[in-house]
Amino acid sequence: MSNEHITTGQAPKPVGLYPHARRVGNLLFLSGVGPRVAGSGPNDSAVPGLVLDHNGNFKEFDFEAQVHSVFQNVKAILEASGSKWENLVDVTVFLVNMKRDFHTFNRIYAAYFKDNQPCRTTVEVNALPTPIAIELKCIAVIE
Incomplete structure (x- = not known):
């Protein structure tokens, strides 16, 4: 087994x-996959739709941009792993x-x-480890 x-x-x-x-x-x-920009590190504030002031408070917030970005990140990981979007069987969403x-x-x-249409569970969490509003945990098959 691999x-x-x-x-x-x-x-x-x-x-x-x-x-x-x-x-x-x-x-x-x-x-867990969040919406940070590809290649960015955990201390980078490269989150689509999010601009923070010098105190870490939201200046701009676009949840839709974060959702599209997290989906793109999941797709990239699936493809790098030899799978694809259509092979997702379970998605856990943290908001x-x-x-x-x-x-939205x-x-x-x-x-x-x-x-x-994979199985899906959506839960609310108090916080995520970086200043993001969404994270996904996914399971897929590889054909």
């Missing part, structure tokens, strides 16, 4: 000591503000998952 760690420069660098994904057999487990962002997320999610 068991390999996968990391790609086409997604943001992990915040800790873990790979972007791990393949076990024909299953691919993605570590920092369910009341504000859930309906659902609308954008429906556009990306018209043909493939």
